[in-house]
Amino acid sequence: MLTAKVSPAEKRQSLRKLLQENRLVRVPGGFSPLVAMLIEQTGFEGVYVSGGALSANMGMPDIGLTTLPEVAGQAAMIAGATSLPAIVDIDTGFGEPINVARTIQTLEQAGLAGCHLEDQSMPKRCGHLDKKQLVSPQEMARKIKAAADAKTDPNFLLIARTDSRAAEGLDAAIDRAKRYLDAGAEMIFPEALADEAEFAVFRKAIDAPLLANMTEFGKSPLLSVATLEAIGYDMAIYPVTALRLAMKAIERGLKAIADNGDQQEVLCDMQTRQELYELLRYEEYNRFDEQIFNFTL
Numbered sequence: 522m523l524t525a526k527v528s529p530a531e532k533r534q535s536l537r538k539l540l541q542e543n544r545l546v547r548v549p550g551g552f553s554p555l556v557a558m559l560i561e562q563t564g565f566e567g568v569y570v571s572g573g574a575l576s577a578n579m580g581m582p583d584i585g586l587t588t589l590p591e592v593a594g595q596a597a598m599i600a601g602a603t604s605l606p607a608i609v610d611i612d613t614g615f616g617e618p619i620n621v622a623r624t625i626q627t628l629e630q631a632g633l634a635g636c637h638l639e640d641q642s643m644p645k646r647c648g649h650l651d652k653k654q655l656v657s658p659q660e661m662a663r664k665i666k667a668a669a670d671a672k673t674d675p676n677f678l679l680i681a682r683t684d685s686r687a688a689e690g691l692d693a694a695i696d697r698a699k700r701y702l703d704a705g706a707e708m709i710f711p712e713a714l715a716d717e718a719e720f721a722v723f724r725k726a727i728d729a730p731l732l733a734n735m736t737e738f739g740k741s742p743l744l745s746v747a748t749l750e751a752i753g754y755d756m757a758i759y760p761v762t763a764l765r766l767a768m769k770a771i772e773r774g775l776k777a778i779a780d781n782g783d784q785q786e787v788l789c790d791m792q793t794r795q796e797l798y799e800l801l802r803y804e805e806y807n808r809f810d811e812q813i814f815n816f817t818l
């Protein structure tokens with residue numbers, strides 16, 4: 522309510538500016554508006570809305586079961602809670618090129634700063650699993666062109682993700698990336714590269730901004746910000762990190778109550794009431810009604 526005072530157009534502009542600064546734009550995944558607020562408070566440059574985290578949070582695997590209204594609705598709430606630009610994972614775009622066009626316009630209206638579209642066929646899966654299947658480069662290029670043409674704000678960032686490294690090899694992945702740029706993509710997300718050397722080879726081969734996926738327990742190494750900057754990457758996402766951290770803490774906390782009969786042992790793992798209220802800017806709501814924040818902690 523009192524948080525995001527920056528318009529979607531300004532967020533898109535500021536993301537464009539950040540990308541010109543030759544520094545890595547760090548974008549952790551915020552699986553709820555509250556997490557997005559913590560990402561901003563901690564000093565990051567953007568918020569990522571992960572398809573994997575979003576579907577997991579809905580109790581489902583990341584196999585393309587979520588729909589455009591569900592993703593756009595969640596992404597709108599997350600984007601609206603922060604003044605940072607938010608980038609959303611649209612999986613395979615929710616259908617054919619014409620559906621992708623509608624997806625882009627829906628997300629622009631939802632206040633997002635950009636999105637990434639991937640070249641898997643349905644049912645899609647996490648990019649770090651085996652046996653992924655892809656659509657042809659031509660079909661993906663048609664989707665990208667539809668997405669690029671559908672934009673009403675030229676600053677909405679269109680990122681093409683290729684999942685081809687595993688199935689077709691690095692050279693084919695580079696070839697697909699070039700075709701996707703020709704079709705109108707502005708940034709490339711090479712998914713599931715195997716090691717630091719592959720990240721560097723991709724960088725040398727592609728004349729466009731690149732996104733590195735620093736997801737845990739996957740096929741790629743967890744490269745540091747300094748390493749990614751040195752190689753020349755432009756953006757890094759940490760898509761499921763916050764969800765994994767939260768879920769482990771919740772698991773420990775629930776077990777403590779079950780085992781010990783109370784939560785004393787895990788109080789130190791919790792955000793305190795005061796910290797939560799500060800993050801929510803509870804006190805500022807007093808501007809509307811002085812009876813709202815009339816207690817001391």
Ligand SMILES: C[C@](O)(C(=O)O)[C@H](CC(=O)O)C(=O)O
Nearest residue numbers: 571572573647648649736760
């Ligand atoms: C980036 C990603 O698409 C996501 O949905 O967050 C996933 C992350 C993951 O499953 O760890 C991916 O396919 O890499």
Ligand SMILES: [Mg+2]
Nearest residue numbers: 571572573610
């Ligand atoms: Mg995903």
